[in-house]
Amino acid sequence: MARASSNFVCQSCGAATSKWSGRCESCGEWNSIVEEEPLSTGPAGKVLGNVRGRSAKLVDLSHPEDPPPRTACAISELDRVLGGGLVPGSAILVGGDPGIGKSTLLLQAAAAFAKSGLSVIYASGEEASAQVRMRARRLGLEQAPVRLAAETNLRDILTTLEKEKPQLVIVDSIQTMWSDNVTSAPGSVAQVRAAAHELTSFAKSRNTSVIMVGHVTKDGQIAGPRVVEHMVDTVLYFEGERGHQFRILRSVKNRFGPADEIGVFEMTGAGLSEVGNPSALFLSERGTPAPGSVVFSGIEGTRPVLVELQALVAPTPHSQPRRSVVGWDGSRLAMILAVLEARCGIPFAGLDVYLNVAGGMKISEPAADLAVAAALLSAREDVALPPETVVFGEISLSGALRPVAQSENRLKEAQKLGFSTAILPRGGKAKAKGMTLTEMPDLATVVGEVFGAG
Known part of the structure; x- marks a missing residue:
């Protein structure tokens, strides 16, 4: 039987090629392509024609x-974020920047699941058991009934899990796991794929919940092949800035609950403390309203969240004005600037534009368009709302x-925090007793009536 040819796989994005090259054509990384042996294949020349398998179990919809x-x-x-709690037999992947928590x-x-009655094993491939116990002592969790394992050999970990039969397993991290049936280094695409497959199969067959930690690339995506995200039931991203105390746990995939749900935490000396009312926390440092500051009422998953958008418009000393965005889509900012200039006669040529979402939040919904436009107009005209x-x-x-x-949920959250006026599009069915609703048909009306410009 002819020997199967090996593949050359990029360790950054997982793209496979038939030959080696110094630069990956898919992601542009240099010196990231490594030769890997193919996974085991079936017998050559055999087809399914005369080989009968077992009948699959059918259930009515x-x-x-x-x-x-x-x-x-x-x-x-x-x-x-999990959708109401931990589901038995689920596989969860948690990603985030190094040192984010x-x-x-x-x-x-x-520790929390162990205290609620689950049998928990924490398998760390990055730290020794003494280091994990030191962190637990610092967090005040040294008495939690959690068993530790400092191991990177996947076969040994699975053998231990078969013997102990825990209800929850935490693997930190999937990039450190090593499977002896794959001839590549730990952290490579093949190793990550094989380890994730074995752990996910174990979770489904033994009805054990498995939480895997995944490293992220410089683009913020979980490292390794994207097939790992398709294998698991839930994908969570832990976001936040290192210099900021807020941390956001965001669900981007969940087969047992709503996606795009968020949980907000605050980093303290005693670990992460949960934030029950994130809107009040994000607006706690707002202070006296200034030109360029606008409060936006957004929806993250099922919860309304109020955040402050900050804009700064200043003359540029350069031939090409700067457009700097933190926490929002830069291409959408370019669209808002183009609409302001083409439809409202507000030029931004020769002006640097800076936009920031306070508190380390990241906003992706289009409902923030009007708040961004209002912040830009407020900064340009030097008029505070x-x-x-x-x-x-x-x-x-x-x-x-x-x-x-969900306009009514947005207004209820704003009213709960003391806001009495809302600027929103005309034509919606939103009602809020006790609030003054200023409904606008188009952006030109906002420019003329609110800011007196245009």
């Missing part, structure tokens, strides 16, 4: 089934304003 049981812990923000969060979660005003709405390329979903 209308067959009633109870929802999967869940185990909640004392960390309500984590339970919210992934190990701290999962050690606290392991009233402190009790909240803004939201989507802007079309024609300059018209479109209503957004």
Whole structure:
């Protein structure tokens, strides 16, 4: 039988080629392509024609089934992101930047689930057991009934799990796991794929929940092949700035609950403490409203969150004006600037534009368009909005304003925090008793009536 040819796989993005090259054509990384042996293949020349397998079990779609049981812990923000608690047999992948607090969060979660009655094993491939115990002592968790294992050999870990039969396993991290049936270094694409497959299969076959920690690339994506994210049931990203105390646990995939749900934590000396009302925390440092400051009422998953958008517009000393964005989409900012100039007659040529979402939040929904435009106009015209005003709405390329979903929830959250006025698109069905709603048909009306410009 002819020997199967090996593949050359990029260790950054997972792209496979038939020959080696110094630079990956998919992601542009240099010296990231490594030769890897192919995974085992079936016997050559055999087809399925005369080989009969077992019949698959068929179930009617209308067959009633109870929802999967869940185990909640004392960390309500984590339970919210998971969809109400931990589902038995689920595979969860948690990614985040180095030093952001992934190990701290999962050690606290392991202690919380253990105290709720689950049998928990924490397998660390990056730290010794003494280091994990030292962190637990610092967090006040040294008495938690959690068993530790400092091991990187995947076969040994699975053998231990078969013997101990835990209900929850935390693997920190998947990039340090080494499978002896794959001839490549730990952390390579083949090793990560094989380790994730083995752990996910173990979770499904033994009804054991498995939480895997994944490193991220410089682009913020979980390192390794994207097939790992397709294998697991839930993908969580732990976000935040190192110099800021806020941390956000965001669900980008969840087969047992809503996606795009967030949990907000605050990094303290005693570990991560959950934030029950993130809107009040994000607005706590707002101070006196200044030109360029606008409060936006957004929706993250199922919860409304109020954040402050800050804009600064200044003359540029360069031939090409700068457009700097933190926490929002830069291409959408370019679109808003183009609509302001083409439909409202507000030029931004020769002006540097800086936009920042306060508190380390990242906003992706189009409902922030009107708040961004209001912040830019406020900074350019040097006019501050009233402190009790909240803004939201989507802007079309024609300059018209479109209503957004869950407007009433946005207004209720704003009213709960003391806001009495809202600027929003006309045509929606939002109502808020006790609030003054200023409904606008298009962006030109906002420019003329609110800022007196244009």
